[in-house]
Amino acid sequence: MKSCALFFALLFCFAPAYAASPNDEARFLAGLNVDGSRLEEFARDPAWQEHSAEFQRAWLDVEERQLGPIRSWMPGTLGFVHADPSPLFYMFSGPDMLYAHAFFPNASTYVLCGREPVGEVPNVAALKPEVRAAALGNLRKSLNAILSYSFFITADMKNDLTATQLSGTLPVMMVFLARAGCVITSVEQVKLDAAGGLTQGKSKTPGVKVVFTGTRGKEQTLYYFQTDLSNWGIKDNPGFMAFCAKQGQGNALVKAASYLMHLNEFSTVRDFLLSSTRNVMQDDSGIPWRYFQPKEWMMGLYGNYVGPINLFKQHDQADLRAAFAQQPVGELPFGVGYQWKPGISSMIVGTALRSVPKAAAVAEPVAE
Numbered sequence: 001m002k003s004c005a006l007f008f009a010l011l012f013c014f015a016p017a018y019a020a021s022p023n024d025e026a027r028f029l030a031g032l033n034v035d036g037s038r039l040e041e042f043a044r045d046p047a048w049q050e051h052s053a054e055f056q057r058a059w060l061d062v063e064e065r066q067l068g069p070i071r072s073w074m075p076g077t078l079g080f081v082h083a084d085p086s087p088l089f090y091m092f093s094g095p096d097m098l099y100a101h102a103f104f105p106n107a108s109t110y111v112l113c114g115r116e117p118v119g120e121v122p123n124v125a126a127l128k129p130e131v132r133a134a135a136l137g138n139l140r141k142s143l144n145a146i147l148s149y150s151f152f153i154t155a156d157m158k159n160d161l162t163a164t165q166l167s168g169t170l171p172v173m174m175v176f177l178a179r180a181g182c183v184i185t186s187v188e189q190v191k192l193d194a195a196g197g198l199t200q201g202k203s204k205t206p207g208v209k210v211v212f213t214g215t216r217g218k219e220q221t222l223y224y225f226q227t228d229l230s231n232w233g234i235k236d237n238p239g240f241m242a243f244c245a246k247q248g249q250g251n252a253l254v255k256a257a258s259y260l261m262h263l264n265e266f267s268t269v270r271d272f273l274l275s276s277t278r279n280v281m282q283d284d285s286g287i288p289w290r291y292f293q294p295k296e297w298m299m300g301l302y303g304n305y306v307g308p309i310n311l312f313k314q315h316d317q318a319d320l321r322a323a324f325a326q327q328p329v330g331e332l333p334f335g336v337g338y339q340w341k342p343g344i345s346s347m348i349v350g351t352a353l354r355s356v357p358k359a360a361a362v363a364e365p366v367a368e
Helices: 002-018 022-029 046-077 097-103 129-149 154-160 170-179 231-236 239-246 264-276 310-315 318-326
Strands: 088-090 109-114 183-192 205-213 219-226 250-254 277-282 297-303 346-352
Touching: 022 170, 022 183, 046 097, 046 129, 097 109, 097 170, 097 250, 109 239, 129 170, 170 183, 170 205, 170 219, 183 219, 183 239, 205 239, 219 239, 231 264, 239 264, 250 264, 264 277, 297 318
Parallel strands: 088 109, 088 250, 109 219, 250 277
Antiparallel strands: 183 205, 205 219, 277 346, 297 346
């Protein structure tokens, strides 16, 4: 009995090193209150207090400038998209659950992907104080671009997400979920086989599955997979696209995607989105305008198209510019994508005609 008591006493003493709940870990990293949790004592650290204060200032800014306007604009302008519980495919997303949730808060499943590694489930209690302080500082640094400009800078993200023990995309996505008001219930490292099924065996497609309760009280699921979306990458490793195909018809979000789907080398993922989605929301870096055939798509334009930034000037779209000049254009009260300042941002929304309910035929009255 004494040995059992000693075992449980030691287990309790060392329990904080074995991590708190995923939701408490997320709240701690997000600078939110963790009173009553295993991490309460670590929140007294001056480094966390500084982290919390700085993060709160940055969050209030992005709430006022971006997230609040998006949450008002979506149901008022695109209510049918906003309310749709279909899966969301967010290609070339990296860990950007921030905008995925802002635009599509009702999606049953979020499927994100990128070249960035998943990383490990955070365990901040196991870090030495000086390491934890450095990790929190680097986390803020890695989020600076998306909070300021609405997108991650790929080159910086590659360095930032591997710089400390809070590495990979997972800690970032957990922060975004916590700040969005969601409650994380489980985090599970997963892998895909070549047929798109979850597997315990060898895999070229590592990922993570996060189950959470959304702001409307419903259970939702986030998947992130590390994968290459080029035609060659998909041919060499078809698991991710096969997984997406298993989800059925969904919606798509594309922004700050380096104009990759303008290239022939990314035609497979482009064709998938055109054939497997009900609605595509994107900036001009997504699918080129010419691929949305009038017989297959209804198009909505919002904001102002001024062309790409200089880095991508070769992808200017004359036909899209003409469409903005000739068609009705709605207001866009926030910035998005590489042209992130309000007034020069654009949003292109395509609704597949195959997804629009067809009116039922009315029977002719029978003469008596």
